[in-house]
Amino acid sequence: MSSKSPITPLHDRVIIKPAPAEEKTAGGIIIPDTAKEKPQRGTVIAAGPGKKDEPVIVKKGDTVLYGKYSGTEIRIDGQDMLILRESDILAIV
Template sequence: MSKKFSVTPLHDRVIVKPAPAEEKTAGGIIIPDTAKEKPQRGTVVAAGPGKKDEPVSVKSGDVVLYGKYAGTEITIDGGDYLIMRESDILAIV
């Protein structure tokens, strides 16, 4: 992300931009809005400094996998984001 993000998370919090939901299956079937699943992949746009003795291991631009119900949905500058603890992140892709 080349633009400066206007919000800085505190401690071990991370702000993630979720990837768009799948529109089609591998076979070409179009998925209706009611059947789409929540994405579990996203890009880190901002990360806090970490806890006192534990720095944050993710950085801005990392693509991460997180739990299905992880984080809190927020809207910043017209965009939808998730804010979550670093411990909610399962892997860096």
């Protein structure tokens, strides 16, 4: 993906590239595709300017944790991304 995102999120929205799902467990057991969990960690690709009195805290390149069913899945340049509100982000790692 290019250094500049082709989409600019508005207000307090953030675009996140989800981390790949785990391939094996800590014990070495390979997880089949049907049993893989949806990732809850990702990297911020772009962030909006924020609301009138609340600037966005996260910035491009931050690794964040977000809720399991948060946001909307979108496809940008052939890659799966997630767009969500900053309030849906639980922590910066």
